[in-house]
Amino acid sequence: MNQDASNFVQGVDTAFVVILGICLFFLIGITVVMIYFVVKYHKKRHPKPVDVKDNLTLEITWTVIPTLLVLVMFWYGWLGYEPMRKVPEGALTIKATGQMWAWIFEYENGKVSDNLVVPIGKPVKLNLSSPDVLHSLYIPAFRIKEDVVPGLNNYMWFRSDKLGEYDILCAEYCGVRHSYMLSKVIVKPVDEYLEWYNAPADTTKKALPVGLQVLQRNGCVTCHSTDGSKIVGPSFKGLFGNTSLVVNESGDKIKMTVDETYIRRSIYEPNTDLVDGYNKGLMVSYKDRVNEEEIKEIVKYLKTLK
C-alpha cells in the first residue's frame, strides 16, 4: 500500500477500516441471525408460532447503540477529512484548470504543464478553475477529490511523501470525452523538481512549432485533432484556406473561407459562424487566454497542416 502517497492516505484509510469494520460486523451479524432464525423456526421444525410481545427495552437498545456507533463513524470520517480543507502556510500554489477535456497546470513563474509535477514532501495547493462546465479533480492514490466549478474559487491541497507517478482522473461527468480527461501527478525529488521548474518552457518541446505549443497549452487539441480525425470539434488538418459551411447569426447556412479573420473570431467568439453540424455552447471564448501574437502563431502553424 502507498501509505505515503499523500498525507491524507492514512487518515482516510483508518476511517475506511473503522467504518467498514462496523458495517461488516452488522452485515454478517444480521445475516447470520436471519439465516439462523429461518432454519430454526422453519415451519417444518417449528410448526406452532409463539406470540412474542413488543419490548420497549429492546427497541431503545437497538436505537441507542446504532446511534452511538454512527457517531463513532462520523468522528473517524471527520478526523480523516479535517486536514483536507486546511492548507498550511507557504504551500506551493498551482493553478489547476479543468476544461473540456484536459487538465492544465499553471505555475507561479508562468510555466504551463499538462502533468502536475510537484516536489516531494512539500505542501501543494491547487486553485481550481474551469472555463466551461463542472469537472472534478480526482487522485485516487492520494484519496482526494474536489469539484472544479466554473465561477467558483474552489481549492484542494496535498503533500506527497513518495516519489512516483499517480493518475489524475475527472470524476464529474463533463461530456463526451469525460473518461479521457486524464493526467498524472509526477512527484519528483526537490532538486529535480527545481530543475524542471526553472527550465525555460521551450526546452521540453523544442522541436514543436510555437503555434502548436499554444494549441497544446490551452487544451485545444483535445477537441480538434491535428491528423484529420474527428473528435468533438472540426480537425485542424487542412482547415486553413478550406471552405466551410457555417451557420451565421440569423441561422442561415453560408459558405465561408477559413482565413485569419475567421480563426480569430472562432477563438474569441466561438458561437458566431459555427461550422454546420457542431453544437453551440460547447466551446468557450479564449479572449483572455490567447493573445493576438499567439493567434498569429496558431495561423502560421495551421497553414503548415495540409
Add this chain to the structure above:
Amino acid sequence: MIEQEEKQKPLNFFQDSGGKKGILAWITSTDHKRIGLLYLYSLSVFFLVGVTLGLLMRLELINPGKDIVEAQTYNGFFTLHGVIMIFLFVIPGIPAVFGNIAMPLMLGARDVAFPKLNLLSWYLYIFGAALALSTLLVGKGAPDTGWTFYAPYSIKTGTNVTMAVFAAFILGFSSILTGLNFLTTIHRMRCEGMTWFRMPLFAWALYATSWIQLLATPVIGITLLMIAAERTLGVGLFDPTLGGDPILYQHLFWIYSHPAVYIMILPGMGVISEILPVFARRRIFGYTAIVYSSLAIAFIGYFVWGHHMFTSGMSGPARIIFSILTFLVAIPSAIKVFNWLATLYKGSIDLKPPMLFALGFIFLFLIGGLTGLVSGALATTVHLHDTYFVVGHFHYVMFGGTGFAFFAAIHYWFPKIYGRMYDIKAATRNFWIIFGGFNVLYFPMLWAGMMGMPRRYYDYLPEFHIPNIISTLGSWIVAFGIIMMIITLVKGFRNGKPVGKNPWNALTLEWQADSPPITENFEELPVVTEGPYEYKS
C-alpha cells in the same frame, strides 16, 4: 359448487367492464384496481426498456475502449437508463401499482378518494413517459447529461435536454396528484374500527411517502422549469457565463431528489412489513416503532440533501452538518431491520416466493444501507464520491431494495389480483437466479469504486478491467432471471390454479375480498376490531 347456487354474485373487476368495450374499458376506467394494472403493465414495459439499456451499457464496459457504441451514444444510454428507471419505474413503482390495487382494499374502502384524479395521474404518467422516450427519436439525440441534469453542462449541450426536463416535470405532477389522492384516502376512507394504529404498515408507509411526494416534488418542478428557461430564454440562473451559480442548481435538485430517495424506498419497506408477519405466522414485532421510523425517515430525509455535494465546493461547516444528519437518517432504517429480524423469532417460517424476496430485500438493503454509511462519512466520501462505489451503493438500495420489494409485492398480491396462483417452484428458482446474479452484477461495482473508477465512464484504465468483466457477466444472469420470472407469472396468469380469497392465510382486509375482488371491493364493508397482524398461535 355452493357459490354457484347463490344468486347474482357481483362481477369481479375483470368481468365488469363498466359498459365499455376493449381497451376503452381500461383506459377510461376509474376503478383503482384497473388503474393499478394499467400502471403495472406500462411500468413493466418501461422497466424492460431500462433493463435493456443497462445491459447494453454493461456490454460496452466489458472491455476498455470501444466495444459496441460510440461515447456519445453511451452517454445517452446512461442518461435514459437513469431517467427511465428513476422517474418511470422506481418512483411511481410500488405506490402507483400496489398502492392503487391493495391500499384501498387494505383500508376496507371501495376506491381511492378521487378516482378520476387517479386516472388523470396515469395519463400524466404516460404522457411524461412518451415525452421522455421520444427524446431518443427526435431532435439532436438523447440527452447526454445523466439523470441529474447538472448545470452548466445541461445548459450547453446540444442534445434534447429541454424535452427530457419537461417530461420529468410532467411526471412530477403525476406523482403529486397520486400523493394527494392517497393522503386523502388514508385520512378519510378507512373502514369502521380501523384507527390509525390498526392500519396496516403498508398504508403507513404510503402515508409517509405521500407527504414527501406532495411537499418535495414541486421543488424539482420549479428547478426543471428554471433549466428550461435558461436554455430557451438565456436567463442566467445556473450558468456562470450568464451570471448564474451551478451549485445553486445542485442544491435545488437534491432538495427534491434526496427526499425522493425515500419516496422510492419507504413503500418497499411497507411491503416487507406486510409480508414478514404473514409468512412467519406471527404478529409484526414493534408495530409502533416501525410506524414512527417511517415518519422519521420522511422527516429527516428532507435535511440530508447536501450529502450528494460533499466535494462540490460547499462550505466546510455545511459538509460536516450534512454528514452528521446523513448518519442520523440511517437510524430509523436500522430500527426497521431489527424489528423485521425480531419478527422471525419464534415464528413458523414458510419460505414461499414473496417471503424469499422479502428476506432477499433485507440482505441487499442492508448492504445498500451500510455502503451508504461509508459514503456518508467525510474522509471516505471524498475518495468514493462520483465513483462506481456510489453506483453500486444506490443499485443495492434502489434495485436490491425497491426492486426486490416490487418483486416481493407482485408475488404476494398476484393471487389476489388474478385469482390464480403461479408455479411456486419456478418462482422460487427465479428468485435464486435474480438474487445470485444481482450480487455478481453489483458487488464488483463497489470494488471498482474502492479502486477509484469514476462513474459515467465510457472507457476506463486497464486496472479496472476485472471487476467490469464480472459485473457484465452478472448482468446477463439478472436479465435471464427477470425473463424467467415474467414467463412464470404470465403462465400463472393464463392457466395457474384458481385460488380462494386467502391463499396465504393473511389477516389484512384485502384477503377478505374475493380473488379477483369485485368492482366495489366488498359486498359489505368490513368492520375492524383489532390490529392487522394478530396471528393466533
